[in-house]
Amino acid sequence: VDRIRVLVAGVGGRMGRLVAETVRAAPDLLLVGGVDPAYAGADLGEKVLGQRSGMRVDGDVSSAITRCSPQVMVDFTAPDAVMGNLRGAIARKVACVVGTTGLEEGALEELARLCTEQATPAIVAPNFSVGACLMMRFAAEAATRFEYAQITEFHHAGKKDAPSGTALATAERMSAARAADMQAPQPERLALEGVMGGQVGGIGVHAARMDGVVADQRVVLGGPGETLTIEHRTTSRECFMPGVLLAVRHVFEQEGLVLGLGKLLV
Ligand code: NAP
Numbered sequence: 001v002d003r004i005r006v007l008v009a010g011v012g013g014r015m016g017r018l019v020a021e022t023v024r025a026a027p028d029l030l031l032v033g034g035v036d037p038a039y040a041g042a043d044l045g046e047k048v049l050g051q052r053s054g055m056r057v058d059g060d061v062s063s064a065i066t067r068c069s070p071q072v073m074v075d076f077t078a079p080d081a082v083m084g085n086l087r088g089a090i091a092r093k094v095a096c097v098v099g100t101t102g103l104e105e106g107a108l109e110e111l112a113r114l115c116t117e118q119a120t121p122a123i124v125a126p127n128f129s130v131g132a133c134l135m136m137r138f139a140a141e142a143a144t145r146f147e148y149a150q151i152t153e154f155h156h157a158g159k160k161d162a163p164s165g166t167a168l169a170t171a172e173r174m175s176a177a178r179a180a181d182m183q184a185p186q187p188e189r190l191a192l193e194g195v196m197g198g199q200v201g202g203i204g205v206h207a208a209r210m211d212g213v214v215a216d217q218r219v220v221l222g223g224p225g226e227t228l229t230i231e232h233r234t235t236s237r238e239c240f241m242p243g244v245l246l247a248v249r250h251v252f253e254q255e256g257l258v259l260g261l262g263k264l265l266v
Contacts, residue, residue: 003030006248007070007094009061009085012036014158015076015099015237017048022241023074024049029248033068035061035085061088072248075100079161083107086122090114096122097247099240101165112257121254125261126165128243132217133261135232136170139219142230143174143203147183148222150197150204154213162207163198166217169260174219175201 006023010016011034023031034044037059045053058064061073065088073089075082079102089096091114108124115122127133143149153167175181182202190196197206214234221228243261250264 001028003028004248005030005032005069005071007033007035007061007064007068007073007089009035009064009073009075010077010081010100011044011048011057012039013076015240016074018237018241019074019076019244020044021049022245023248026245029245031055032070033058033064035059035064061085062092065089065092065094070094072097072251074098074244074248079103083110086111087114090118090120090122093118093120095120095251096124097244097251098122098124099126099128099244101126102161103165108257108259115256121251121256121258123247123251123254123258123261123264125243125247125259126169127215128240128247128261129232129234130243130261130265131232131239132166132215132234133243133265135217135219135230136166136173136260137262138230139170139221140173140177142219142221142228143177143182146221146223146228149174149182149202150206150220152206152208152218152220154208154210154216156213156215157209157211159209162209163205164207164215164217166215167205167207168200170217170219171200171203171205174203 008016008020011020023029035058039047039057040059042057044055044057045051072095074097076099082100151167153164184202197204216233219230
């Protein structure tokens with residue numbers, strides 16, 4: 001069987017680098033190129049993977065696709081870059097696996113339309129780790145049984161968006177599982193601006209940024225006389241790789257836009 005040809009967008013970043021290494025090590029996948037404007041023209045191996053590869057990093061998705069004919073593009077870039085990359089890839093019928101978070105409002109609707117128009121599938125997941133996926137599933141189930149909920153997420157200091165895509169997706173899934181909003185009592189006097197966090201359907205969402213963490217999240221639900229805490233901790237970015245590989249291997253079996261890994265984890 002032919003190996004799946006994979007292009008990595010954001011290949012110079014924390015996630016992109018690891019994805020490129022992981023794809024290169026997978027016997028059924030072929031790393032054909034990388035895109036990252038900051039590394040354009042550099043040797044992909046030397047700059048990104050630590051040894052010469054003879055493969056050049058491209059500065060934009062279009063030229064990378066022309067040069068290396070990928071079947072799948074994996075995108076771990078930035079909120080202001082991702083849609084341009086995806087438009088370019090889907091227009092050329094390259095299937096997409098997207099981990100970038102903080103997408104602009106309306107982006108998913110546009111993406112769904114493009115996927116259908118071009119008959120090209122895409123998987124967008126705010127979190128490719130199995131544990132986080134299950135955390136979201138459990139939190140949505142618990143949300144129907146409690147009247148109060150708070151989500152606190154912790155991420156490394158370099159993260160560009162807040163709250164995390166995972167926290168937002170968790171809150172949205174919990175909210176969608178319920179008929180009514182959670183109770184969200186507001187104290188009469190607030191001595192500090194923003195202290196109650198953001199709100200999604202009465203669920204408080206709080207973000208913290210610091211060195212020492214990769215991506216952690218705690219969901220606390222409250223009811224009469226009890227609380228339930230669902231906690232997920234990431235100790236290294238490797239936790240995202242099995243999910244990324246799963247998505248790359250199965251994206252062609254999907255139709256249109258698929259949100260989250262849940263469908264692939266049954
Ligand atoms: P990062 O280290 O900042 O990497 C992003 C890389 O993309 C940077 O090298 C950046 O270059 C590059 N880039 C910018 N514009 C680009 C473009 N148009 N085409 C190609 N590359 C471009 O960030 P990260 O920590 O790897 O995270 C990347 C994204 O993945 C974030 O949105 C993060 O939230 C998300 N993430 C998702 C998951 C998940 O499981 N879904 C897990 C972890 C992280 P410059 O630095 O020069 O701008």
